[in-house]
Amino acid sequence: MLGHIRTKYMNTTLNKFGEFIVQTLRDRMFDDLERYLSGSSKAPAAQKLQGQLSGFTDEQKQVLRDLVEELTTIGMHDLLFAVSDSGGEVRILVDGQDVAKLSDGLHGEIFGDEGWIVRFSKYPSQVQIEESEWARKVIAEKFGKKDDPVA
Numbered sequence: 001m002l003g004h005i006r007t008k009y010m011n012t013t014l015n016k017f018g019e020f021i022v023q024t025l026r027d028r029m030f031d032d033l034e035r036y037l038s039g040s041s042k043a044p045a046a047q048k049l050q051g052q053l054s055g056f057t058d059e060q061k062q063v064l065r066d067l068v069e070e071l072t073t074i075g076m077h078d079l080l081f082a083v084s085d086s087g088g089e090v091r092i093l094v095d096g097q098d099v100a101k102l103s104d105g106l107h108g109e110i111f112g113d114e115g116w117i118v119r120f121s122k123y124p125s126q127v128q129i130e131e132s133e134w135a136r137k138v139i140a141e142k143f144g145k146k147d148d149p150v151a
Helices: 002-010 012-038 044-053 058-085 106-110 116-120 126-143
Strands: none
Touching: 012 044, 012 058, 012 106, 012 116, 058 106, 106 116
């Protein structure tokens, strides 16, 4: 299994797709959010919304960031799951390869401290890092450390 994981992370085609989707979907959404929250967007259509956001406290702005992160992550997951689950009806080719066939669960590639969001986003997800640390702790507690004697 470990060899499979290392091979997966070394797969340049899969990483190229991961970097592309994180930077063109997730990061651009967060770039836009930060422009709206700071009031720096020059787009005429943004002015009304920026005005509404200008009264938000720092805590309210953080709640909005957290909500956008959650919704963006859900959207990415659902899109990638749909591609993986389409039975080849919908394919995404990178370097001539079907990315869904390069992964045993394309939708799972975004998660964890080794996932695409953490590795490729300029807005890394603290939630993903914390959940991964929590999972490692639970696994270690449940199964013990590698050096623990078997009872």
